[in-house]
Amino acid sequence: MNALLFATGSNILRPLRSDAVDIDYVARLAHLALSADEKARLGPQMAHILDWVRQMDEVTAADVPAASSAAMHLQFGRPDEPAPSLATEDALGNAPDGKAGLFRVPLIIER
Amino acid sequence: MELEPVIGLEIHVQLKTRTKLFCRCEAAFGDPPNTHTCPVCLGLPGALPVLNTKAVELGVRAALAINCTVNRASQFARKNYFYPDLPKGYQISQYDRPLASNGHLDAGEPAVRVRLTRLHLEEDAGKSMHEGFPDSDVRSYLDLNRCGVPLAEIVSEPDIRTPGQAHDFLTHLKTTLQYVDVSDCNMEEGSLRCDANVSLRLPGGPLPGYKVEVKNLNSFRNVQRALEYEIERQGKILRDGGEITRETRLYDADRGLTSSMRSKEEAHDYRYFPEPDLLPLEVTEEQIESIRATIPELFAEKSKRFADRYQLPGYDAAILASSKALADYFEECAVQSGNPKASSNWIMTEMMRELKNRTIDVPAFPISPASLALLIRRIDDGTITGKAAKEVFAILCEGGGDVDGIIKEKGLLQIQDDSAIEAAVAQVIQANPKPAEQYRNGKTATLGFLVGQVMKATGGRANPQKAGELLKRALS
Numbered sequence: 338m339n340a341l342l343f344a345t346g347s348n349i350l351r352p353l354r355s356d357a358v359d360i361d362y363v364a365r366l367a368h369l370a371l372s373a374d375e376k377a378r379l380g381p382q383m384a385h386i387l388d389w390v391r392q393m394d395e396v397t398a399a400d401v402p403a404a405s406s407a408a409m410h411l412q413f414g415r416p417d418e419p420a421p422s423l424a425t426e427d428a429l430g431n432a433p434d435g436k437a438g439l440f441r442v443p444l445i446i447e448r
Numbered sequence: 449m450e451l452e453p454v455i456g457l458e459i460h461v462q463l464k465t466r467t468k469l470f471c472r473c474e475a476a477f478g479d480p481p482n483t484h485t486c487p488v489c490l491g492l493p494g495a496l497p498v499l500n501t502k503a504v505e506l507g508v509r510a511a512l513a514i515n516c517t518v519n520r521a522s523q524f525a526r527k528n529y530f531y532p533d534l535p536k537g538y539q540i541s542q543y544d545r546p547l548a549s550n551g552h553l554d555a556g557e558p559a560v561r562v563r564l565t566r567l568h569l570e571e572d573a574g575k576s577m578h579e580g581f582p583d584s585d586v587r588s589y590l591d592l593n594r595c596g597v598p599l600a601e602i603v604s605e606p607d608i609r610t611p612g613q614a615h616d617f618l619t620h621l622k623t624t625l626q627y628v629d630v631s632d633c634n635m636e637e638g639s640l641r642c643d644a645n646v647s648l649r650l651p652g653g654p655l656p657g658y659k660v661e662v663k664n665l666n667s668f669r670n671v672q673r674a675l676e677y678e679i680e681r682q683g684k685i686l687r688d689g690g691e692i693t694r695e696t697r698l699y700d701a702d703r704g705l706t707s708s709m710r711s712k713e714e715a716h717d718y719r720y721f722p723e724p725d726l727l728p729l730e731v732t733e734e735q736i737e738s739i740r741a742t743i744p745e746l747f748a749e750k751s752k753r754f755a756d757r758y759q760l761p762g763y764d765a766a767i768l769a770s771s772k773a774l775a776d777y778f779e780e781c782a783v784q785s786g787n788p789k790a791s792s793n794w795i796m797t798e799m800m801r802e803l804k805n806r807t808i809d810v811p812a813f814p815i816s817p818a819s820l821a822l823l824i825r826r827i828d829d830g831t832i833t834g835k836a837a838k839e840v841f842a843i844l845c846e847g848g849g850d851v852d853g854i855i856k857e858k859g860l861l862q863i864q865d866d867s868a869i870e871a872a873v874a875q876v877i878q879a880n881p882k883p884a885e886q887y888r889n890g891k892t893a894t895l896g897f898l899v900g901q902v903m904k905a906t907g908g909r910a911n912p913q914k915a916g917e918l919l920k921r922a923l924s
Binding site for chain 2: 366368414415418419420422425428429431436439441444
């Protein structure tokens with residue numbers, strides 16, 4: 338489990354030293370506009386969190402099956418039976434903008 | 449400079465479930481927009497996914513049909529990216545632990561083995577619309593009915609070398625998935641989608657250091673055309689000493705070319721991580737085996753059996769086995785009529801023509817296999833002639849009545865009484881003195897014409913063989 342947790346192709350979560358979190362990159366991926374103050378504060382915090390999780394690497398667990406006891410057996414899912422969905426106006430009611438039963442967003446392709 | 453294409457495909461098929469992958473909204477196509485959404489598929493805070501076990505079952509079924517090893521333990525992962533058709537901000541997919549791996553399909557003639565890297569489960573995104581609204585220059589519209597619908601993504605190794613092989617492979621894959629009834633595989637409705645990765649190398653050389661992904665391929669024909677275009681385009685650049693970079697291109701079917709897709713997104717860093725809201729998925733050996741036991745006879749096996757058991761030419765057998773619906777139709781008709789050869793002939797000619805003219809599929813064909821079988825029996829037992837049968841077939845196609853009813857109503861019963869045919873023969877000889885004379889003088893080929901005239905005179909109700917015999921006798 339430990340090795341898998343963050344070794345999944347991500348640049349931010351690959352093993353790196355605490356001071357090496359690229360907070361600009363992380364913020365850009367997350368579409369967050371962070372101020373210089375926030376970056377200075379959140380960068381080390383994030384590194385600290387990663388370090389904390391990385392303690393898992395110190396556990397010898399190579400021969401332990403991943404979360405075998407808590408695995409979701411097929412029978413723990415749910416049957417394929419429909420339940421009522423939200424009314425369209427309720428679904429749209431949570432969105433900033435909608436029209437004619439559709440969600441409306443700023444244009445997402447380049448003309 | 450000779451260059452060899454290296455092609456790999458990624459195929460998404462929508463699994464045939466009633467509900468979505470992680471919520472109980474209906475997975476229906478074509479309903480009014482945003483009528484099948486809930487807090488889970490809208491990504492509202494606090495909503496939690498619960499796995500649809502039917503989707504897992506269908507995924508396992510698909511995996512077994514394409515010769516994959518089903519992994520006892522797999523894991524859902526979050527693929528993070530921002531796009532409004534995915535309101536959660538991430539897609540629940542599988543990453544380093546897919547549901548199944550290491551499959552293959554042998555397709556084409558001669559057969560080419562295409563290895564399949566993996567099959568994994570993931571949820572679909574919603575549908576975005578950028579055209580047709582008064583403010584389409586500044587706004588996009590979204591229908592999230594499709595959001596969360598279960599998909600199986602199948603990824604091939606780069607084993608395909610020509611656009612034709614890609615076409616053969618996709619056809620075979622579609623047939624296989626339809627056989628095991630895991631998906632409708634309807635490209636128009638989007639229940640089967642295909643992206644292609646293509647690059648060029650020196651023949652037999654190492655894999656190229658780049659690959660170009662081509663998207664927006666909405667038919668197998670377009671997959672083939674887009675690949676042909678792309679191979680030509682890349683070949684020209686490489687032969688001119690240019691370099692090709694990794695990129696995604698969109699196929700424009702109207703203009704028959706691909707163009708670079710500029711993306712506003714960051715370079716792809718999906719920051720995959722295990723989905724914390726779902727436990728690892730474990731499928732037991734017993735579950736895998738019980739699903740394996742329900743896999744029906746597949747295309748290759750079936751076409752061989754049709755050829756052997758029903759004594760059909762290989763070509764005919766392969767066409768009849770090309771879809772499960774057609775194969776089932778044929779087999780029911782063959783068994784009920786007791787005449788497989790005639791069943792095959794009627795299906796391959798009359799029925800196929802009707803399907804094509806009406807642009808419908810087998811399930812929508814108006815004549816049931818039992819009716820066609822009865823029609824064939826009525827020819828075989830001498831009730832009607834083959835010519836009259838075609839008339840009955842045409843009426844059945846228009847949805848009119850039953851075989852025996854039509855025969856009776858239209859007076860199509862074969863003439864059993866020789867004297868009635870003899871009268872027609874005499875009449876035809878009298879009306880066609882020249883061909884009759886030619887026959888008498890040894891030009892036997894005119895007999896066919898005269899038989900045709902007798903058939904016409906009897907409204908197609910004479911037995912053509914009998915008509916021939918009586919003509920010969922009268923002319924001797």
